[in-house]
Amino acid sequence: MTFARHDHCDDLDTLPRMPSRVTSGRVETLEDVAFLSGAALAHLHLVLGRDCVPQTLLRDRLALRAAEACVGFSGRPERAGELRDAVHLLRPGDLPGPAGAVCQSWQRAVERPVSIKVLGRALPTLVPGQIAAWLDAGKGAPVTRAAMVLEALVRETPRADVAGLILADAVLAQALCWDRVVPLLARGLKRADLRKQGDDLRLACHRALVSSAVEAVRLAADLARRTAHLKAVAPKLRAKGAGDAVEMLLSRDAVAPSALPLPDRAARRLCDRLVDLGAVRELTGRDTFRLYGV
Template structure:
């Protein structure tokens, strides 16, 4: 006997895939880069508009990827697991350290709609007026605007890679009429690319956005399937506060049991139950200080 798949699972299966000619072609010239990045971003734009996409969860997952890249740019060795620990296992009053702070900044940058106030909250070292001036420096089409913002910030503050990449992604989001910043630029380029200027920098940005948009579309498909499964099993959860806990999993890359709105033992039992149901994964491989995510 076969059973029909629930509508929300079938809807996820209909998410369009990135065209093969985008994923298999390398941008050798500025014209090629502009064409391919435009196609990749247009496809990502269409996918992001789908109702079944867990938008906040996707942004938080991409923020982790961007933070990992920025930490590597600074010469540090922390990877995704260590960044998760630095943020999600932080005790009240403790400081996250340089790598953890980078992740904190990216998370703050994506959690609220793009605005000068929100960017100022994420980047408190810079005055809101300065942030607005830098964003206004971007002109033209979306990737060109992002590249111009990246170039002007790094020209004025040469070591501000993190701020420059966040503001470049903010300029891109504004140009594409996205409500939130979606971390794309940081994970694509090499550190040497950030020191380029003019057309060389624009080509590097096109290439970075092609690869990052392809990865973001892959993440969308994966997270949409996982989120749909979590929603499907949620009615089986009987713990008081389980609904709020599920919502946390649907909006955060990783969750510590202690962060859930349940008593400690009940929170751990809920996480184990969700793992048994295949709805979340344990992310650390440890027996203690565990983190869970969709």
Template sequence: MTFARHDPINDAETLPRMPSWVTSARVEGLEDVAFLSGAALSHLDLMLGRADVPHALVRDRLALRAAEACVRVEGRPERVAELRDAVHLLRPDDLPGPAGETCLAWRHAVARPISIQALHRALAGVEAEKIAGWLDGCDPRGAGTGAPVTRAATVLEAVLAEAPRAEVTGLILAEAALAQTLGWTHLGPLLAAGLKRTDLRKRGDDLRLACHRAVTASALEAVRLAADLARRAAHLKAVAPKLRAKGAGEAVEMFLSCDAVAPTALPLPDRAARRLCDRLVKLGVVRELTGRDTSRLYGV
């Protein structure tokens, strides 16, 4: 008996798509919206369970989107390009600024498995005991139980009731509650990108309704993102054996886990790092993200 050769690129091309009835349904009631968000989360969970999805990269890009949404809520002008610069072009003695701090908080939040200690590192200005109190107090039966979106909305409401201007803290902890209840080891930000400033002022069923809608829309985008990055990652992995530069393997792993990479961050001499990035762009497996001639950033 013979078996077909495993082809990661073809596998990535056959990733499942979100059912059309989830994306096309128009419902208003809390029960119906909750049903759709559950279906969307179930499909996303199935997608994220695939080994060919670059999970760290998906999380990092979702974190960037969440950070941009939070910066917009705060009324700040920075968008994706400026956030990337604030994080990846930061020098050792530089301060990231408010927008950069928001982006770093989200990146730190998704980088490690969920724990009180990891969340405290991401939210350096918030005491670990306070974080535990918000998460445990909103779920007396213990972390990971109850309806995912309902628990996330409850955590968000509790944080904002006590600290109305702590949107980033509330959203990161709500995402942690959502991920825990889904049985995920890491945050996969969904709520932040789908909630508007006016939604964050809502309470009770109105907030839960907004959270269900946000999760449904964001899960759809996350499925598309995961499918796209799985295809791109498969192409990068296919050319990786052809790269002979010392440190190229480590560089490829960085591209497979980070939204953006500066050549100076790669484990190669500066000139060799720039040459590697240029070659990967020519091979069509990495993109230059800034459009600049200097201070460039690259990503899958």
């Protein structure tokens, strides 16, 4: 489903906080961890339904974090900054490289409602029939289904960690009636967890979802505050096209000035103005080839 936008947040402090029983839980059995992950996912569902949470931006930033985790699983050194560069500084016709391709896969997986076509664009090495089969492979509760798909795909398709994690998150989204993928599993799992099977993998997935859901709720609250400030200062911007530029910044993890619907010089001035107003951040620390984000 698309989350209902009926709860307006006039006071961002009213965003519900994750229950302490989830964040302080110290349990070991599969049943107890499953209870905590269910509580964490239910709370995340509640937070995602608040109209002050910028869902598109949240998914895009979670996609970056998932890509960073997947790149780490493969033993590559790229971190978030390098992944941003790999996808946002590409010239027409350029290829993103292995790490950038992982980041693009996650970005494409979250940008549209879950479907075979969308997942096929995110995972071009899999044919639609394969994707459909994987999505139907799991049975049972949401996390159990996701773990079964992850286990099956990683076991049967060598070097399929990224595809397995994207499809596992897609299965989880479908089971929870979320219309789009919310990247959660990759960030909470360890590399060794991907080789586990059966109950051991289910336990690892439940634990991963507890930690990832807690992190996602914190990120949602932070982005809600930041986007509220950006919207508050937007009327001060007089540049033609500033409104469209702000909308792009409200929906993307990072934006290069050249991607904004303004002339290059005006786009750079607008970004610097927003930094001065405390509404966006410059993400690279460089003097050139800069990227900006909420």
